[in-house]
Amino acid sequence: MAVAPLNQVKKVLDYAVTAIPxxxxxxxxxNYAYDWTLPFVRGTSAAQSLGNVAAVDLARQYNTTIQYDDVSQAPYFYYTDSNEAQHVVWFDDARSILAKLTTASEYNLHGVSYWNIMKFFPQNWLVANQIFSIRKVL
Known part of the structure; x- marks a missing residue:
């Protein structure tokens, strides 16, 4: 499952704007990706967190095809590691960031905030700077 599936985010926003201006x-x-070992077992499986750039590097390392889920508006890929374990990695790229930022604008939100800015992700800032005025608050 995507880190922040846009279809689910919109459901939360649909409710939130009825209770909060x-x-x-x-x-x-x-601002991170999740690498899940398959098969996924609800309540048992845990993902490894990595940066979005690292996710693309991992796809390149395993020579796998990056796909895009139109419902969740997120890229993902599958790979098999050296121990023959299968994985799925969900992450964000310029297209998914654009979809999320556009959604924030469509809902007339005050803005967006990031859970973690410690993982280098230049695509995010390139897209964000095209849509919003960036204001540093720390």
């Missing part, structure tokens, strides 16, 4: 809402943005 949109101009008081910041939408949380992930």
């Amino acid at each position: 949109p101009e008081k809402i910041f939408m949380g943005m992930p």
